[in-house]
Amino acid sequence: MSEMTLCEKVLARASGKDSVTPGEIIEAKPDVAMSHDNTYLVYRSFVDTGATEISDPGSIAVVLDHRAPASTVNAADSQKEIRRIVKEFGIGRFFDVGSGICHQLLVEDGIVQPGMLVIGSDSHSTTYGAVGAIGIGIGAMDMASIWAKGSLWLKVPESIRLEIAGAPRLGVYAKDIALKMVSELGPMGADYCCIEFHGSYFSTPNLSERMTLCNMAAEAGAKCATVPSRFFKNEVTHSDSKSVRACELPDDKAEYGRELSIDAGALEPLVALPSLVSNCAPVSSVEGEPIDQAFLGTCTNGRLDDLMIASSILKGRRISGGVRLIVTPASREIYLSAMKNGIIETLIDAGAVVTNPGCGPCMGAHQGLLADGEVCISSGNRNFRGRMGSSEARIYLASPATVAASAIEGKIADPRSYLR
Amino acid sequence: MICGRGWMFGSDIDTDKIIPGRYLDNYSFEFLAFHAMEGEDHEFASKVREGDIIVAGKNFGIGSSREQAAIALKHAGIRVIIAESFARIFYRNAVNYGLLPIISPNCTTVFKNGEEICVDLDNGRIFSSDDSGREARFFEIPSIVRQIYDAGGLVGLLKLSDENE
């Protein structure tokens, strides 16, 4: 039998085969299938197929996070429908408004485990690779087909072996490495591929940082991204199933389509310039660019360590007059821990607006949209035109530290001067 | 054979441009169609007609998994999208909604904005209907994609396979 990458192993198991090869079309059964506010669309297509029962309700998870709480009557109506659907079909894993962002919750709750196949009707489903799973994003109708028959056709992707070596210097975070990765690969550099992470960077295990990296792999077009569990064995819950556990690690002689490396130790803080994520530059090249809003949150960088870094920079300081700082914790658990640690108090003291957990203004639905001509620096993952409101607004992406430093100065700022 | 007017777009047309996030709380297909491509071309929805074709550069549909991007284009009248390349989730969504995505490495250099383009899948040709002989190369459409397209979309295919069981 040929040697397989982590992704190939997971897909072989999920499709009941001994082995799979890149390019092959398979019919795969996900261990977990997640949809969010678009569950209403899933349901509509599901009904159209004529199905009357969900094939495997135990594998389905539904999260209300994108417009939570409902921002319009339309959103309220569809969320009401979703609650009814969840009851009617006996969907066990339901996270209502206020729980947090889908990707955060599925990891935090231990639902996603190493070696699993997770399909999500959200493009950042790549995030699940942070616990050694394979997470693949699809649309709502594909999810309806999973509801109806329990499986989905997939093309087996080629794997890219991406080695991240070294330890980042002061002021450089997983987000900066992620931005570097996307700019090196380009917006389609990992199209249809699985990025398998390796390298000494992962020898200090940090789930949050791995989530940031796997999350942003989507911005290089990756179908999935994963970190083999040898780097964090004791840090996550492993599956009880032997066959799932057998897919946690790639084979030693697995074949990769490409091999790349990034020297984390050589990086400085980066920003993605408007309006493409791969458009990266050192923060020093845009220092002084005035901003109107700073946003700290999202499935990329809305976790406890992110809030902590920002609050350590903002402690005893105030954000610049005329600037809004919006903070959206990624989950209720994170929100609570940040409250207990005094982080929320520090942020509010500094002038931040702290919202409920969820997606916040990340995709321009509510809670802090941008006006014509405004500039925002965000800890999120996308800066496309119109992403956060007006298509005449401009969005920069950066680490939570850079976002916090910029909020203080009212213009894009290098976080390193606040860290010494 | 499918013929329609071709509308040209550049590369990296993301789903925020095809249908901005603020409209996603509305599930009326007509409403979504009315805002199709709004982030790139405000006039698009009023210009586009039933049966029209989009011709675009690289990475069409990059970004969010929102299926409303495919829905908006479909209900605005678009039947075929010819692009140098597609973002993968958009590609799937388009096929699922009965749109035909065609990958053509030279489409943007062969065709002109607004002209009539014909797609003849059976004979493997995409050409300008003006007799000038201009043709675009394109990659073979994978059989699974052809199957879904021929069934009118994924729901159609699922219904078919139910009947055959």
Ligand code: SF4
């Ligand atoms: S936080 Fe932003 S990128 Fe993440 S799931 Fe929500 S809308 Fe998508």
